[in-house]
Amino acid sequence: MNFDSDVLWAAFGLMLIVEGLFPFLSPDGWRQKMAQLLALDDGQIRFFGLACVLIGVLMLWWLD
Template identity: 80%
Template sequence: MSFDGDTLWVAFGLMLIVEGLFPFISPEGWRQKMVQVLALHNGQIRFFGLACVFVGLLMLWWLG
């Protein structure tokens, strides 16, 4: 599987679409969720970020 510049921009565009859906569909729910995220400790946020990276790498490995 080869990645070029276009693939990176397509992936970035898809990420923006997915990230924008929840605030578009339910702005009040998104706001409440952000308040909950702000209440988390740094270690909890880091763990969630690491889990997302790990799942993303697994997806790339599985699809590749």
Template identity: 55%
Template sequence: MLETLLLALGVMLILEGLMPMVSPLRWRRLFEQLLQLEDGQIRFFGLFMVVSGLLLFWLVS
């Protein structure tokens, strides 16, 4: 179980690191746009990501 969790964390870190590694200027612009979002928009995006992850987890397990 712990091994699977660590593998999933590793994959997430690889995917998260691709954009700043490949295109740092585009990543910086995207981050600047994210800073301009309202708190409610960021919370909705976070909720969407959590629900999507739970749904994917439920479908796979």
């Protein structure tokens, strides 16, 4: 894969846009979801993190 730094910055910018939409549009809902996330145990959080990593790797592999 020919990787250009502009692509990395564009991806980072898009990630910030997506991550910022929910707290911007619904701060109360975002706060409630964060409280629910804090209530999860370590195993659940690790599973979610692993699933995100694997999905990201599969997406990059598929796009290559």
